[in-house]
Every structure is written in structure tokens, then in C-alpha cells.
Amino acid sequence: MALAEEVLQIVQQAARREGLRRVHALWLEIGQLASVEPEAMRFCFEAVARDSVAAGARLEIVATAGRAWCETCAESVALAALGEACPHCGGYRLRVTGGTQMRVQQMEAE
Amino acid sequence: MPMCSTCGCETGEVLIADGNREHAQLHASGVPHGHDHDAAGAHAHGHARMLRIEQDILAKNDAYAARNRKALAERGILALNLVSAPGAGKTALLVKTIRLLGEGYPICVIEGDQQTSNDAERIRATGVAAVQINTGKGCHLDAHMVGHALARLDPPQHGILMIENVGNLVCPAAFDLGEACKVVVLSVTEGEDKPLKYPDMFRRASLMLLSKIDLLPHLDFDLGCCVDNAHRTNPDLAVIGVSAHTGEGIAEWLDWLAQRAQRARAAGCDTAPASAHGAAGPGLPLERSRSA
Numbered sequence: 001m002a003l004a005e006e007v008l009q010i011v012q013q014a015a016r017r018e019g020l021r022r023v024h025a026l027w028l029e030i031g032q033l034a035s036v037e038p039e040a041m042r043f044c045f046e047a048v049a050r051d052s053v054a055a056g057a058r059l060e061i062v063a064t065a066g067r068a069w070c071e072t073c074a075e076s077v078a079l080a081a082l083g084e085a086c087p088h089c090g091g092y093r094l095r096v097t098g099g100t101q102m103r104v105q106q107m108e109a110e
Numbered sequence: 111m112p113m114c115s116t117c118g119c120e121t122g123e124v125l126i127a128d129g130n131r132e133h134a135q136l137h138a139s140g141v142p143h144g145h146d147h148d149a150a151g152a153h154a155h156g157h158a159r160m161l162r163i164e165q166d167i168l169a170k171n172d173a174y175a176a177r178n179r180k181a182l183a184e185r186g187i188l189a190l191n192l193v194s195a196p197g198a199g200k201t202a203l204l205v206k207t208i209r210l211l212g213e214g215y216p217i218c219v220i221e222g223d224q225q226t227s228n229d230a231e232r233i234r235a236t237g238v239a240a241v242q243i244n245t246g247k248g249c250h251l252d253a254h255m256v257g258h259a260l261a262r263l264d265p266p267q268h269g270i271l272m273i274e275n276v277g278n279l280v281c282p283a284a285f286d287l288g289e290a291c292k293v294v295v296l297s298v299t300e301g302e303d304k305p306l307k308y309p310d311m312f313r314r315a316s317l318m319l320l321s322k323i324d325l326l327p328h329l330d331f332d333l334g335c336c337v338d339n340a341h342r343t344n345p346d347l348a349v350i351g352v353s354a355h356t357g358e359g360i361a362e363w364l365d366w367l368a369q370r371a372q373r374a375r376a377a378g379c380d381t382a383p384a385s386a387h388g389a390a391g392p393g394l395p396l397e398r399s400r401s402a
Contacts, residue, residue: 002250002281006167014163024158028167035283035310071345082309083343092342096313102167102284110158 003036003102004044008052010104015053020109023054027106031099032066033082057107066099124255125244127227128262129234171285174253178260178288182271186378188371189271191289193311195304196277198297199321199354201229204272206354208236211364215371216269220259222251222276229274239263250281253288268375270367279308290374291316298322298329302336309343317348317366324353 011023026045030036038061049055066079070086071093077086079099085092166172182189192200201221208217219240221229230242241259243251256273265271273289275282283292294315296304299322305312312318318340320333333351340347350366352359 002248002252003167003284006170009170010163010165010167014161018161020161035280082313083306083339085342093345095345104163104165104167106160106162106164108158108160 001044001048004041004048007041007045007104008048008054011049011054011057011107012052014107015109018109021053023057023107023109025058025060025108026054026104027060027062029062029064029101029103029105031064031101032080033096033099034102035082036102038063053109062105064099064101067097068094069097070094124246124248126241126255126259126262127230127244128239128241129227129230168284168286171253174257175286175288178253178257179290180288181260182265182288182290183374183378185265186268186375187265187271188269188367188374189273189287189289190367190370191273191275191282191287191292192295193275193279193282193292193315194277194295194297195279195300198277198295198300200274200277200295201232202354203295203319203321203352204274205232205236206357206360207272207364207367208233208238210357210360211270211367215368216266218263218265218269218271220251220256220263220271220273222255222274224248224276239265245276249276249278250285251275251287252285256287268371268378270371279304279311283308283311283314290370293317293319295319295321296336296340298326298331298333298336302332303339305336305340305343312340312343312347315344315347317350319363320349320351322353322355323351323358324356 007026007028011026015021015023028041030038030041041061042059045059049057066081068077068079070077070089070091072089072091073086076097077088079094079096082096086094192204194200204219211217217238219230219233219238221233221240221242222245223229223242224245224247227242227244230240233240241262243255243259245251245255251273273287292315294311294317296318298320320336326333337349340349348366350359350362352363
């Protein structure tokens with residue numbers, strides 16, 4: 001809910017700056033390891049955006065893949081979720097390197 | 111509806127109280143705030159268009175956090191963000207820590223709870239300064255609220271600032287407050303799999319305090335399994351078992367704390383501009399005039 005409110009504030013600021021009165025769609029980039037459920041974000045955003053410039057706006061969520069550096073393998077590996085093992089060696093000496101971002105990319109508005 | 115520009119709270123919902131001024135309201139205190147309003151520009155264009163934004167969702171919070179962090183560093187203060195599920199024993203642990211830490215490190219506390227000032231009162235009973243933030247419906251502290259609380263607290267140079275977050279292992283993980291590091295408290299009365307259920311929090315913490323370990327003989331809790339789970343999410347996580355009740359493990363925790371506080375002091379001496387030294391140094395971002 002808190003993150004949805006942050007998103008709404010970014011959208012409201014952009015709308016005010018650009019003199020836009022209605023946001024039709026919004027693109028969010030949410031990393032696979034950002035610990036944000038896309039469905040929860042949709043639900044919360046719909047709730048917080050009610051009565052705002054973004055009321056009823058369509059939310060497009062672009063997922064970026066999780067990556068980690070495996071110290072054991074000494075290479076970059078795909079990681080689908082935090083707490084999962086290295087897909088090559090099965091170990092957990094992993095340092096997350098990508099897929100934690102949460103960004104507002106763009107919006108369609110008039 | 112007017113919203114606070116960082117925390118999204120409705121106007122007047124967040125309360126910050128230092129025990130001297132009763133429940134003074136953040137938004138009623140004359141602090142200038144940026145407030146968002148729902149009505150965008152009035153002129154219509156009629157055609158939808160794409161607008162690139164490319165902004166981190168937490169960019170505003172992170173900017174406040176950076177300001178807090180810089181100000182704390184300039185004063186050589188070690189700031190810790192204490193996080194846990196509700197009831198893990200953060201406040202009891204803090205009270206014990208304050209009693210045993212002694213005079214060497216001036217300590218002060220920011221307490222975060224949705225309601226009541228009970229925890230700040232427990233801290234003040236030990237003789238140290240504490241500011242209570244009531245987040246209302248909010249489930250976490252953010253850097254903006256902490257900035258205001260710091261202005262009230264005016265933490266002493268070369269001390270330790272403990273920020274006790276709202277009991278919640280989800281949202282507080284995402285909101286940087288400007289702390290040196292997060293300390294996650296997990297009580298042995300909870301499940302061993304909590305680090306796997308809430309991996310983001312454990313990934314972002316530097317230390318896990320396993321609390322209430324005096325209860326271990328009465329429980330099925332598998333300590334080794336819990337630590338393994340925590341290390342799956344964060345291989346570098348330090349772990350100390352503690353009991354605020356018996357004092358077990360507290361010496362090790364105080365050592366950890368003292369080492370970090372020493373480092374913060376040394377760094378503060380290296381980097382602080384001359385003006386930031388002294389008890390009322392202007393280094394904190396926290397003066398009202400700069401809080402907008």
C-alpha cells in the first residue's frame with residue numbers, strides 16, 4: 001500500500017507539471033526480487049488512485065529478471081526468488097545484483 | 111485529499127512526540143511540506159500522449175534518507191534501524207541495552223508505532239531521550255518522519271541512535287531511514303522459517319538478534335535451521351543470540367555495538383566540516399527551515 005501511494009505521488013507530480021488531467025495507463029518496472037507482488041500492487045494502486053488524476057488507469061507491470069553473483073561458481077546466475085539456491089551449484093553464497101528495481105517508467109495521459 | 115509528500119499519510123495522521131510537547135502534530139508544527147493535490151493542471155489537450163518518467167518509486171524517501179545519513183555521519187553518530195515482527199522484544203532489548211551500555215556512548219531513541227507512546231515512555235524511564243512517532247495507519251517509518259524526529263531529538267555527537275521501527279517484517283525493509291545498518295530481531299518463539307518468508311528484510315540486515323533465547327529449553331525451535339535459513343537470504347548476516355531477561359548474549363551484542371559506534375566516530379571525525387562539531391552543530395538536516 002505504501003509503495004502504491006509513492007507511485008501515485010510520482011504520477012500526480014508528473015501530471016501537474018505537464019498540465020495533464022487524466023492518466024490512462026501507467027508502466028511500472030518491478031524486479032523479480034523486489035518483494036512486490038504485481039497483483040497486490042494493482043489492487044493497492046486502484047484503491048489509492050480512486051478520485052485522483054489516475055483513477056481507473058491501466059497498470060502495466062514489466063518484470064525484470066533476478067540476477068545474483070554466486071561466490072562459489074564465481075559467475076552471474078539467474079535467481080527467481082530470494083532465498084533460492086544457485087541453479088548451478090545448489091549453494092547459497094549469492095549476492096543479489098539485479099532484479100530489485102521498482103521504477104515508474106512512463107505513462108499515457110491527456 | 112492532501113497527502114504528506116513522502117509518507118502518503120493523510121494530513122495530521124502522523125504524530126511525533128518528544129514527551130515535552132504533548133502529541134504535537136507534524137503537520138501542525140509549521141514545518142513547510144510539499145503537498146500533492148489531486149487536481150492536475152486545468153487545461154485539457156484532448157489527445158492522450160506518452161510521457162517518460164523513469165523515476166524510482168522510492169526516490170523521494172531515498173533523498174530524505176541520504177540527508178539524514180549525511181547529517182548523522184557528520185556528527186559521528188551510529189544509527190541503527192531495529193526491525194522485527196510485532197512482539198519480538200525490541201523494546202525490552204533496547205531497555206536492557208541502554209542500562210548496560212554505560213556512559214561511554216550517549217544513546218537516544220526514536221520509537222515507531224501506529225499508536226500509543228508506551229514504548230517511548232519505557233525508554234524515557236531509563237533516563238535517555240526518546241521521541242515517539244505514531245504512524246497512524248502507516249505500517250512503517252519513512253525517512254521524512256525520521257528527519258522530523260531527529261530535529262526534535264537533536265542527538266548528541268558521537269552517540270548511538272536507535273530507531274525502533276513499527277513491528278512489521280515487510281514494508282520497513284523497503285524504506286531506508288538513513289541508518290548505518292538494519293538490525294533484525296527474531297524471537298525464538300517465532301518460526302525458524304521467518305527468514306525465508308520475509309527474505310527481503312533479512313537480505314537487507316547486517317545483524318540478526320535472536321531474542322528470548324532463555325526460552326529455548328521450553329520450545330521446539332531449531333536454532334541451527336533458523337540461522338541456515340537466514341544465511342540463505344544473506345550469507346553475510348551476523349547472528350547473536352540474546353536474552354533481555356537473563357542477559358545472555360548481551361555482552362556480545364554490546365561489543366558489536368561499540369565497534370560500530372567507534373567506526374562511526376572515527377568516520378565522523380574524518381569527514382565532518384568544522385561547523386558540524388559541537389553540541390548544537392548545524393549539520394543535521396533537521397532544522398525546520400530546511401525541512402521542506
